[in-house]
Amino acid sequence: MSDAPDPATDVWFVYVLESLARPVTYVGITKDVDARLLQHNGERPGGARSTRAARPWRVARRLGPFASRGRAQEEEHRVKSLGREARLDEGEPA
Helix, strand or coil: CCCCCCCCCEEEEEEEEEEECCCCEEEEECCHHHHHHHHHHEEEEEEECHHHHHEHHHHHHHHEEEEHHHHHHHHHHHHHHHCHHHHCCCCCCC
């Protein structure tokens, strides 16, 4: 067996959530966007405390995959610097 990372599972995504209850968004990174959405919506343990008040959420954008956590964090930072509308409407990342 090899200890090398599996490229199919060792990828990261940046995701933008849009609240269905309030005009707010949330930006994060994860390896599994669908599982993370369940956490943010309170259907699984976990999720950010800051997302509880605006439940339910939907995935508005998914960016990636990124080959490293660091690269995903760079993109997360870039997306977080955008306003709400740009986070939702912007084209694919550079």
